[in-house]
Amino acid sequence: MFLSETYGERVIQGVLDQSPRLVGGGRGRGEPREGFMQLLGHVAGDTPAQMNARWSTWARKRVMRTYLDAKQDLPDMTELKLADELDAFTSSKDGNLLFYRGVERETARAKLVVLDRRDPSSARQIAIDQHPGTESLHPVLRSVMAVSDDAIAWFAQSGDSDVLHVRPLQRRERKPGSSPRVRIDLGLGETRIIRVIRDGLIEAGDPTFSPDGTQLAFYGLDRDGKIDIYTLNLNDPDPHVRRLTDDLYSERDLSWGDEGIVYAGDATESGRYNLFRIDPVDGTRTRLTDAPVDQRFPVTLAGGAVVFASDAGGKYDLWFLQNGRIKRVTDFATALSHPGLAPNGLYGVAFYGARFRLFEVQTPALLSVDEQDAIPPVYLATIDKPQPFPDEPIPQNAPAYDPYDVGKNWKVEGGGAAIGGAGVGFAPVGSGGVLFADIMRDRSALINLAIYGSFDLTDALAFYVDRSERLIWGIGAFHTFQQGRDTQFPSARECFQPRTSQNVGTACEILYLQREFGVEGLLSYPFSTFSRVDASARLMGVTRSFFDNFAYDRSGFPTGNVPANELNAIKGSDPQGELSLSYGWDTTRYGVNGAIGGTSLLVQLGGGDIPTRAYDGLYTYLQADAIQTIRVIGRSKLNLRLASGAAQGSRFGRRFYLSSFDNLRGFRWGDARLLGDGYYVGQAEFQFPLDVLIRFAFFSGLTGVVGFDFGGVVDSNRAVQNHAGRGWTKLHATLAEAWANRTADYVLGVNFGFGPFELRVQFAHGIDVGGIVPEQDSHGNPTWVPNISLHYVYF
Numbered sequence: 001m002f003l004s005e006t007y008g009e010r011v012i013q014g015v016l017d018q019s020p021r022l023v024g025g026g027r028g029r030g031e032p033r034e035g036f037m038q039l040l041g042h043v044a045g046d047t048p049a050q051m052n053a054r055w056s057t058w059a060r061k062r063v064m065r066t067y068l069d070a071k072q073d074l075p076d077m078t079e080l081k082l083a084d085e086l087d088a089f090t091s092s093k094d095g096n097l098l099f100y101r102g103v104e105r106e107t108a109r110a111k112l113v114v115l116d117r118r119d120p121s122s123a124r125q126i127a128i129d130q131h132p133g134t135e136s137l138h139p140v141l142r143s144v145m146a147v148s149d150d151a152i153a154w155f156a157q158s159g160d161s162d163v164l165h166v167r168p169l170q171r172r173e174r175k176p177g178s179s180p181r182v183r184i185d186l187g188l189g190e191t192r193i194i195r196v197i198r199d200g201l202i203e204a205g206d207p208t209f210s211p212d213g214t215q216l217a218f219y220g221l222d223r224d225g226k227i228d229i230y231t232l233n234l235n236d237p238d239p240h241v242r243r244l245t246d247d248l249y250s251e252r253d254l255s256w257g258d259e260g261i262v263y264a265g266d267a268t269e270s271g272r273y274n275l276f277r278i279d280p281v282d283g284t285r286t287r288l289t290d291a292p293v294d295q296r297f298p299v300t301l302a303g304g305a306v307v308f309a310s311d312a313g314g315k316y317d318l319w320f321l322q323n324g325r326i327k328r329v330t331d332f333a334t335a336l337s338h339p340g341l342a343p344n345g346l347y348g349v350a351f352y353g354a355r356f357r358l359f360e361v362q363t364p365a366l367l368s369v370d371e372q373d374a375i376p377p378v379y380l381a382t383i384d385k386p387q388p389f390p391d392e393p394i395p396q397n398a399p400a401y402d403p404y405d406v407g408k409n410w411k412v413e414g415g416g417a418a419i420g421g422a423g424v425g426f427a428p429v430g431s432g433g434v435l436f437a438d439i440m441r442d443r444s445a446l447i448n449l450a451i452y453g454s455f456d457l458t459d460a461l462a463f464y465v466d467r468s469e470r471l472i473w474g475i476g477a478f479h480t481f482q483q484g485r486d487t488q489f490p491s492a493r494e495c496f497q498p499r500t501s502q503n504v505g506t507a508c509e510i511l512y513l514q515r516e517f518g519v520e521g522l523l524s525y526p527f528s529t530f531s532r533v534d535a536s537a538r539l540m541g542v543t544r545s546f547f548d549n550f551a552y553d554r555s556g557f558p559t560g561n562v563p564a565n566e567l568n569a570i571k572g573s574d575p576q577g578e579l580s581l582s583y584g585w586d587t588t589r590y591g592v593n594g595a596i597g598g599t600s601l602l603v604q605l606g607g608g609d610i611p612t613r614a615y616d617g618l619y620t621y622l623q624a625d626a627i628q629t630i631r632v633i634g635r636s637k638l639n640l641r642l643a644s645g646a647a648q649g650s651r652f653g654r655r656f657y658l659s660s661f662d663n664l665r666g667f668r669w670g671d672a673r674l675l676g677d678g679y680y681v682g683q684a685e686f687q688f689p690l691d692v693l694i695r696f697a698f699f700s701g702l703t704g705v706v707g708f709d710f711g712g713v714v715d716s717n718r719a720v721q722n723h724a725g726r727g728w729t730k731l732h733a734t735l736a737e738a739w740a741n742r743t744a745d746y747v748l749g750v751n752f753g754f755g756p757f758e759l760r761v762q763f764a765h766g767i768d769v770g771g772i773v774p775e776q777d778s779h780g781n782p783t784w785v786p787n788i789s790l791h792y793v794y795f
Contacts, residue, residue, distance in 0.1 A: 257300025507560025619653025
């Protein structure tokens with residue numbers, strides 16, 4: 001049916017007559033075999049690509065009514081192949097210079113690119129968002145670009161407002177050697193930044209240069225919520241905006257021509273956007289069109305003509321306005337909008353083949369249909385009577401919003417629980433939590449409980465956070481636990497003396513369980529979207545108790561002897577207070593499978609006191625953690641991480657117990673060698689998608705992992721004892737011990753995605769770098785260590 005309707009019935013007969021070509025049986029001996037598409041092209045006189053386009057068009061017309069009525073489709077236009085999927089663009093007067101915004105679908109990251117279409121290699125990336133200074137280029141929402149013959153301009157969000165950037169541009173043509181192809185060099189000058197926020201504008205868009213390139217017009221949103229037209233003289237050394245309109249209606253889609261600034265405004269009887277022209281000098285407005293449809297994205301032409309997009313036919317197409325008459329010039333199957341000047345016609349953006357594409361409609365292919373008056377006579381009586389705004393009185397008895405009325409204005413935002421048993425008999429194992437928030441989501445309360453086999457091993461948190469102001473604060477109660485190590489009890493000194501029958505069984509270190517419970521407060525102040533400072537305070541009680549095997553001798557066996565008075569000095573309860581100050585910087589960008597790019601840095605300085613321990617109760621600590629994520633290709637990425645920490649002071653103060661899953665994967669979970677008062681970690685990890693090759697039911701993603709870990713953990717007091725008699729300072733001994741404790745491993749594994757969670761199944765193999773090899777086989781060689789953990793993918 002396709003062949004008969006598109007090429008006529010003669011083609012069907014021709015295919016039957018020429019079918020021997022499919023097996024190499026043409027009229028001449030030795031003729032090569034042809035494929036079916038080649039045969040059809042031979043008979044119909046089209047290339048396979050042209051036939052495929054006609055087939056796609058015919059198939060769509062069979063199922064889509066719009067296609068049945070459309071007069072134009074892909075074969076009638078020329079697509080400009082761009083490196084990115086664009087959502088908005090602007091072009092120069094000659095149509096060769098394009099300034100467009102491309103968008104990455106997976107990340108919603110936008111970038112601005114300028115190029116001369118005659119030379120695709122001339123493309124230059126001007127800006128990319130989601131980083132400090134260019135937080136957003138407002139994809140989808142509005143156009144932010146303008147181009148003239150010698151400059152480009154764009155708006156980008158930076159901090160609390162949009163900022164205008166202007167950059168000089170020069171095009172230089174050259175023909176390398178004897179090649180007929182023209183090369184275009186784009187020379188870009190220094191970027192000039194103009195902060196329109198100082199004139200009260202928090203948002204701006206749709207910029208357009210004046211015909212002589214000395215001024216810029218755009219729409220701006222002021223602090224009162226009104227959108228109006230503003231102009232800016234770029235020749236001024238310190239330019240300020242000049243307001244051109246001042247009303248409650250919206251003005252958008254500006255285009256500055258010889259006759260004035262043409263824009264789309266909703267000061268109409270229908271409330272839809274129609275076209276207006278305003279004098280940039282005195283602000284006199286002229287109505288250009290009047291219709292109960294949207295007419296957007298005007299482009300001014302010579303002689304006062306305008307090309308614009310309208311949805312008058314039920315879909316957007318390009319229309320032409322001149323001398324008070326309008327007519328439709330395109331009828332594209334999937335709609336065409338955002339017109340621009342092209343060298344041989346007009347540009348337009350269409351959503352075709354599941355993506356946005358830029359097409360050129362050449363002048364001979366333009367239509368001339370549906371011609372009519374731009375302002376029909378029947379509308380003249382109401383042309384100056386735009387739809388009014390509702391003017392309702394402010395209620396005087398409106399109920400006040402009480403954010404602390406939990407029963408009325410709070411609701412459950414989320415939660416879950418899991419309960420099980422473990423061990424011999426019954427050992428409680430479970431985790432659960434619930435999150436509450438008020439209707440405005442300015443205030444939230446979290447309750448979380450996790451039990452790990454014993455009620456002594458319980459993590460509990462009840463915390464309230466108030467985000468109603470820029471300064472965020474929170475308060476709550478907690479119960480947690482951690483493992484501690486003491487190597488400073490008096491009898492431990494015997495471990496560093498020559499071995500004798502009296503000290504061979506002396507304990508060298510004691511491991512204990514430390515439970516912490518109390519109240520906690522938080523203050524957080526964001527400097528910007530990417531940085532903040534946090535301050536926290538804790539007042540708590542601390543209880544220390546011993547495990548079944550807790551005293552280790554110099555050989556590492558849990559059979560050490562400790563005097564009772566020294567044990568009593570360790571166990572028991574103490575009050576404790578702690579303060580910390582943190583600075584965070586985070587430009588990390590996230591995709592479906594977690595971080596895909598950016599940098600994060602967290603530095604924390606803290607200190608505390610155990611008042612019952614007198615001077616031995618003071619302690620302080622410092623931690624730093626930096627991560628760089630680099631996107632490689634597609635969903636492949638490289639993660640680089642550096643982390644370190646140090647604590648000094650009280651023997652019962654801050655200690656670091658590293659998680660093997662996240663730091664040094666050559667160790668097993670819970671290895672006591674990961675406990676100390678100092679550490680350093682370096683990691684490199686390459687992740688790449690495997691679900692393009694293989695998929696498993698129930699898993700939302702499958703990611704391969706190749707990694708490398710390097711680092712070490714040190715106990716500074718043990719380091720001093722190990723290097724006693726050398727005359728070293730504590731710092732010197734600690735650094736030497738930290739280097740002696742170095743370890744390295746390489747990692748292979750797979751991460752299984754469960755929606756927002758990720759099951760990491762990874763295996764690390766130790767590398768002998770002259771320090772510690774955590775796991776060895778019976779021959780003393782490094783061996784594999786499994787690390788299996790469940791993580792929240794966005795942390």
